[in-house]
Amino acid sequence: MPLLSIQNLNTVFYSKKGEVKACSNINLDLEQGEIVGLIGETGCGKSVLGMSVLNLLPNNARISGKIIYKDLDLLNLPSNKMRQIRGKEISLLPQSPATSLNPVVKIGSQILEGFQLHRGMKKDIAINSSIKILNLLGLKNSEKNFKYYPHQLSGGMKQRILAAISITGNPSLLIADEPTKGLDALMKAQVVDLLHKLTKETGTSLLLITHDLKVASSLCDEIAVMYSGEIVERGSAEKVLNNPYHPYTQGLLKSMPEKGLHPIKGYSPSLLEKLPGCRFYSRCPLRNNKCNNSEVPYKEIDGTYVRCFGFD
Amino acid sequence: MTLFKNKLALIGLVIIVIIAIGAVFAPLIAPNNPNEQILEQALKHPSIEYPFGTDEFGRCIFSRVLYGSRISLQIGVTITFISSVIGITLGLISGFYGGVIDEIIMRIVDIFLAFPGLILALVVAGLLGPGRLNVIIALSLVGWMGYARVVRGVVLSEKEKEFVENARSLGASDLYIIYHHMLPNVINPVIIMASIGVGYAILSAAGLSFLGIGVQPPTPEWGSMLSSGKVYIQTSPHLTIFPGIAIMITVLAFNFLGDGLRDYLDPRSNIQKIE
Numbered sequence: 001m002p003l004l005s006i007q008n009l010n011t012v013f014y015s016k017k018g019e020v021k022a023c024s025n026i027n028l029d030l031e032q033g034e035i036v037g038l039i040g041e042t043g044c045g046k047s048v049l050g051m052s053v054l055n056l057l058p059n060n061a062r063i064s065g066k067i068i069y070k071d072l073d074l075l076n077l078p079s080n081k082m083r084q085i086r087g088k089e090i091s092l093l094p095q096s097p098a099t100s101l102n103p104v105v106k107i108g109s110q111i112l113e114g115f116q117l118h119r120g121m122k123k124d125i126a127i128n129s130s131i132k133i134l135n136l137l138g139l140k141n142s143e144k145n146f147k148y149y150p151h152q153l154s155g156g157m158k159q160r161i162l163a164a165i166s167i168t169g170n171p172s173l174l175i176a177d178e179p180t181k182g183l184d185a186l187m188k189a190q191v192v193d194l195l196h197k198l199t200k201e202t203g204t205s206l207l208l209i210t211h212d213l214k215v216a217s218s219l220c221d222e223i224a225v226m227y228s229g230e231i232v233e234r235g236s237a238e239k240v241l242n243n244p245y246h247p248y249t250q251g252l253l254k255s256m257p258e259k260g261l262h263p264i265k266g267y268s269p270s271l272l273e274k275l276p277g278c279r280f281y282s283r284c285p286l287r288n289n290k291c292n293n294s295e296v297p298y299k300e301i302d303g304t305y306v307r308c309f310g311f312d
Numbered sequence: 313m314t315l316f317k318n319k320l321a322l323i324g325l326v327i328i329v330i331i332a333i334g335a336v337f338a339p340l341i342a343p344n345n346p347n348e349q350i351l352e353q354a355l356k357h358p359s360i361e362y363p364f365g366t367d368e369f370g371r372c373i374f375s376r377v378l379y380g381s382r383i384s385l386q387i388g389v390t391i392t393f394i395s396s397v398i399g400i401t402l403g404l405i406s407g408f409y410g411g412v413i414d415e416i417i418m419r420i421v422d423i424f425l426a427f428p429g430l431i432l433a434l435v436v437a438g439l440l441g442p443g444r445l446n447v448i449i450a451l452s453l454v455g456w457m458g459y460a461r462v463v464r465g466v467v468l469s470e471k472e473k474e475f476v477e478n479a480r481s482l483g484a485s486d487l488y489i490i491y492h493h494m495l496p497n498v499i500n501p502v503i504i505m506a507s508i509g510v511g512y513a514i515l516s517a518a519g520l521s522f523l524g525i526g527v528q529p530p531t532p533e534w535g536s537m538l539s540s541g542k543v544y545i546q547t548s549p550h551l552t553i554f555p556g557i558a559i560m561i562t563v564l565a566f567n568f569l570g571d572g573l574r575d576y577l578d579p580r581s582n583i584q585k586i587e
Contacts, residue, residue, distance in 0.1 A: 056477065092481035094478045096474060113482060
């Protein structure tokens with residue numbers, strides 16, 4: 001049984017312009033200790049999927065389908081039970097280290113939050129545990145940092161503090177939402193290293209949401225490629241990144257700088273648009289009439305699930 | 313930059329400390345019993361025995377002003393504390409939850425603001441009857457709206473920040489976020505408002521006492537001393553001058569401190585100084 005099983009997940013935002021379908025019919029399984037990468041371009045619904053798992057979406061969002069964690073149905077959990085899950089069982093490593101720490105609260109008390117919320121630890125024990133975690137993440141002299149405010153630390157330090165905060169509850173699943181966003185190459189390498197360490201040392205599963213294919217390839221066991229709210233290809237990282245089937249994944253890989261920087265022409269359709277067939281139709285080099293008219297089923301090719309008619 | 317580079321703030325703080333020491337050690341410092349009436353010494357001008365002179369009942373004005381500072385500080389600080397606690401609580405709830413709750417609380421604020429503060433306090437104090445406690449209740453009731461509005465404004469912008477979402481993803485409840493993440497963000501503006509607020513509360517309390525619905529004689533209170541001295545203002549002006557100066561200096565000191573704190577705690581005012 002997988003640790004996390006997302007079944008037929010649909011997340012819809014009700015807006016004045018209509019229904020924004022940010023996730024449609026998502027199926028995704030995550031095994032214990034596994035690193036699954038969720039890749040795709042900006043606005044394809046990756047982050048919404050991550051936040052759907054935590055049930056942390058604005059009021060105008062409706063989530064349907066099933067999210068089974070261990071043997072709990074997360075979408076039907078009462079809110080106080082869900083709070084017990086967040087941070088303790090499933091934790092989030094947020095996007096931007098610069099704004100995810102409260103600027104007017106000292107680092108120390110922000111690190112201790114997780115311990116206080118979930119383990120009910122006494123302060124001195126909690127301090128020792130958090131120092132251990134920070135040492136694990138390669139932040140020395142962390143006791144000194146406890147007295148600082150976030151603006152007194154560098155971006156890399158903040159990233160590690162946030163990583164420490166996210167694992168204080170000893171979660172079984174960590175959702176990292178674009179942890180390398182806006183970082184330079186050196187910092188990126190550090191974060192990748194950090195996530196690698198984190199998962200290896202604690203045995204935590206990781207759902208890595210990213211649009212950085214290199215980060216994904218160096219960390220992930222499995223990769224799911226998202227396009228316009230749908231998962232279009234899912235399989236082992238090696239296969240998906242080296243031998244992609246879906247034309248979108250192929251295009252995505254071709255657009256990488258070292259592969260010649262050939263971007264896919266056109267734009268992804270608005271999530272407001274309801275399309276009868278494949279959502280990639282308008283940009284696809286392999287399209288035919290069938291693609292635009294009927295729903296595209298998943299096809300298993302060599303262990304990879306692909307959502308495309310091109311392989312009949 | 314430290315707070316004390318601002319000369320006025322430093323002066324304000326020193327004056328407040330002196331007044332506070334005077335209030336605490338009034339029984340040791342006061343040369344005479346503030347309530348002892350020696351009628352043959354009535355309306356004496358300032359002398360060594362009576363530094364500020366005596367009033368119409370022969371009571372030592374210096375001792376009365378000194379004891380009066382106890383009551384003024386007590387009332388001022390209590391009013392500010394109560395009204396800021398009410399304001400902070402309602403502001404936090406209003407800003408954080410928004411929607412109908414916000415609407416209701418803010419309309420209540422609007423209603424309270426529609427009345428002129430001191431007049432409303434007059435009515436409340438008039439209804440409750442005179443006395444120290446009633447002055448505190450009346451002025452607390454008209455002083456909390458500013459805090460609520462400021463706190464709500466800060467919370468409205470802070471609650472959208474990512475650290476709130478981060479706290480939620482850690483399993484924090486609304487109450488936890490309000491207490492641990494919103495409150496620290498509102499505390500700076502509240503401190504600034506409160507330090508100026510103490511001065512205003514002292515002034516208002518003295519005003520109510522002057523009008524006879526505040527602290528009652530013979531309790532030494534600056535406002536009621538002004539009130540009873542006004543009859544003798546032409547022949548013995550020291551009856552009104554000294555309590556008046558006491559009120560002015562105290563209020564001024566709190567204003568100076570408040571202004572200094574604003575410059576000190578506001579990051580933007582620091583940037584301007586670098587130029």
